[in-house]
Amino acid sequence: MANLAAVVGIGQTKYTTKRTDVSIAGLVREAAVNALKDADLGWDDIDAVIIGKAPDMFEGVIMPEIYLTDALGCNGKPMLRVHTAGSVGGSTALVAASHVQSGTFKRVLTVAFEKQSESNAMWALSNPQPFSTHLNAGAGGYFAPIIREYMRRSNAPYDVGIKVAVKDRLHGARNPLAHLQKPDITMKEVEESFMLWDPIRFLESCPSSDGACAMIIANEELAEQAPKSPAWIRGGAMRSEPTMFAGRDEVNPQAGRDCAADVFQQAGITDPRKELDVAEVYVPFSWYEPMWLENLGFAPVGEGWKLTMDGATSLIDGGDIPWNPSGGVLSSNPIGASGMIRFAEAARQVRGDAGDHQVAGAKLALGHAYGGGAQFFSMWVVGSEKP
Amino acid sequence: MSEEQDVVTVIQAPIYLKYNFTAGAAPARFLTQLKKGKLTGQCRDEPGAPVYIPPRGSCPATGKPTEKEVELSDKATVQSFTIVHIPIPGNAIQPPFIVANLVADGANISFIHLMSECVNEEVHIGQRVQAVWKPEAEWDYAMDNIKYFKPIDEPDVPPEQIGKLPVTGWEG
Numbered sequence: 332m333a334n335l336a337a338v339v340g341i342g343q344t345k346y347t348t349k350r351t352d353v354s355i356a357g358l359v360r361e362a363a364v365n366a367l368k369d370a371d372l373g374w375d376d377i378d379a380v381i382i383g384k385a386p387d388m389f390e391g392v393i394m395p396e397i398y399l400t401d402a403l404g405c406n407g408k409p410m411l412r413v414h415t416a417g418s419v420g421g422s423t424a425l426v427a428a429s430h431v432q433s434g435t436f437k438r439v440l441t442v443a444f445e446k447q448s449e450s451n452a453m454w455a456l457s458n459p460q461p462f463s464t465h466l467n468a469g470a471g472g473y474f475a476p477i478i479r480e481y482m483r484r485s486n487a488p489y490d491v492g493i494k495v496a497v498k499d500r501l502h503g504a505r506n507p508l509a510h511l512q513k514p515d516i517t518m519k520e521v522e523e524s525f526m527l528w529d530p531i532r533f534l535e536s537c538p539s540s541d542g543a544c545a546m547i548i549a550n551e552e553l554a555e556q557a558p559k560s561p562a563w564i565r566g567g568a569m570r571s572e573p574t575m576f577a578g579r580d581e582v583n584p585q586a587g588r589d590c591a592a593d594v595f596q597q598a599g600i601t602d603p604r605k606e607l608d609v610a611e612v613y614v615p616f617s618w619y620e621p622m623w624l625e626n627l628g629f630a631p632v633g634e635g636w637k638l639t640m641d642g643a644t645s646l647i648d649g650g651d652i653p654w655n656p657s658g659g660v661l662s663s664n665p666i667g668a669s670g671m672i673r674f675a676e677a678a679r680q681v682r683g684d685a686g687d688h689q690v691a692g693a694k695l696a697l698g699h700a701y702g703g704g705a706q707f708f709s710m711w712v713v714g715s716e717k718p
Numbered sequence: 719m720s721e722e723q724d725v726v727t728v729i730q731a732p733i734y735l736k737y738n739f740t741a742g743a744a745p746a747r748f749l750t751q752l753k754k755g756k757l758t759g760q761c762r763d764e765p766g767a768p769v770y771i772p773p774r775g776s777c778p779a780t781g782k783p784t785e786k787e788v789e790l791s792d793k794a795t796v797q798s799f800t801i802v803h804i805p806i807p808g809n810a811i812q813p814p815f816i817v818a819n820l821v822a823d824g825a826n827i828s829f830i831h832l833m834s835e836c837v838n839e840e841v842h843i844g845q846r847v848q849a850v851w852k853p854e855a856e857w858d859y860a861m862d863n864i865k866y867f868k869p870i871d872e873p874d875v876p877p878e879q880i881g882k883l884p885v886t887g888w889e890g
Binding site: 349351391448449451453454457458459461462463464465466467468471472475476477479480483484525526527528529530531573575576577578 | 727728733739741745748749768769770772774777778779797798799800801802803804806807808809811814817818819826827829830831832843859860861862864877881
């Protein structure tokens with residue numbers, strides 16, 4: 332049986348298109364300092380640093396963790412880098428947690444970041460390969476056909492994605508850290524926005540953001556001494572599968588289903604919609620909300636869109652299971668950090684520290700991230716009470 | 719200098735890296751056939767093993783080598799698609815264009831390729847298409863030997879059958 336671990340500090344930057352006032356080092360340090368302040372700790376209280384970001388091709392800085400040791404106060408301390416594409420923020424948090432749960436360290440700092448203004452992710456995801464045509468058009472080009480297949484299978488109304496796009500931006504307008512601030516967004520505005528990768532419209536896609544997110548994870552003894560309420564880690568799981576294999580269900584990947592089953596089993600959850608109070612789920616393109624509602628078992632297969640259309644996932648409509656009250660990836664997307672933001676926002680909710688996007692009385696929350704060709708999954712469940 | 723100028727904070731400084739691609743045994747066999755105008759897939763040497771194109775040398779589900787070579791049809795079925803309205807970095811193609819996930823008859827996995835000679839709004843899942851090849855003199859070790867796929871007058875394939883057709887095709 333693993334030792335208990337909890338989140339005792341959370342720090343984020345304000346997500347925005349361009350942070351021209353800081354370098355990558357300045358960006359990660361800002362998040363780390365905010366997390367230390369939140370936990371009322373100093374650099375000497377940290378035993379190790381676990382860092383993650385999306386592929387190095389994005390900013391073109393190879394192994395940036397090496398030069399970030401100074402900024403993260405970890406000269407002479409252990410540092411570990413995690414690589415799992417877009418899911419990396421979640422995996423990094425889980426790797427950090429496991430170093431505490433195993434008893435290796437008492438208290439670790441974990442950080443994830445992306446500086447998209449110094450990067451070209453669309454280019455990095457569109458490089459030609461010698462054995463296929465050069466038609467890979469970024470992440471949207473990859474996910475659009477999968478979304479189209481979901482629409483065919485589920486026979487969902489055409490405006491489900493539009494509804495998610497509006498809902499998450501209205502949520503984001505309650506979160507001062509969210510990149511997009513669109514309190515007046517309408518269904519019409521989303522519907523009339525430019526079609527990028529049919530059926531994905533511009534406003535159904537995530538923005539490109541600069542930002543970093545950090546957390547401090549401590550063992551049971553130290554978490555009990557923390558000045559603010561800890562978020563206890565009640566379960567954590569990762570799964571992956573190949574991008575391409577015959578018979579793969581790209582709409583409802585088995586790795587996602589298995590990962591959810593594992594994390595819910597650890598947390599003693601049998602009905603996620605009923606037992607969880609809130610979920611922060613990686614939705615970079617709006618239609619991924621209904622798809623993941625089904626993949627994660629919040630709705631039967633083919634019926635995820637009904638929860639969205641009924642307002643069940645909306646904090647503002649008083650839904651029973653708010654998804655992404657922070658505004659989600661659709662409101663802020665510093666790619667490598669986006670998964671950790673989901674994990675951190677889940678923790679903020681159960682700490683009762685989520686400000687204007689707090690779900691009243693939230694006690695149990697899911698943080699979720701996915702990456703690659705929807706093939707890497709990482710999830711955790713955090714609670715206000717010890718398991 | 720009395721006029722105020724914007725402070726330069728970021729400049730674009732692209733670096734180009736040319737490299738030789740070592741294809742390896744399995745892709746080399748595939749690319750050699752492609753230069754002759756043939757689409758070939760590969761599978762484990764077992765009855766009913768799934769056929770992969772482009773083959774990368776091992777079966778992703780089992781890790782076993784894909785030693786058996788299977789000639790495929792240049793007819794295919796639309797598994798799904800997107801109409802792209804923005805340019806692809808480093809590619810001169812002008813939007814909008816259709817990138818389709820296609821499964822060649824005899825294969826069990828899709829690849830992406832361009833669709834053309836079609837009405838964009840009429841393209842659909844299950845649609846039958848066929849390769850339009852470049853002139854033989856231009857053939858190289860590349861999938862670009864096929865200019866694009868165009869719709870053909872054959873009945874649609876039901877979604878549950880996509881990815882399972884024999885090399886003889888639908889109703890073949």
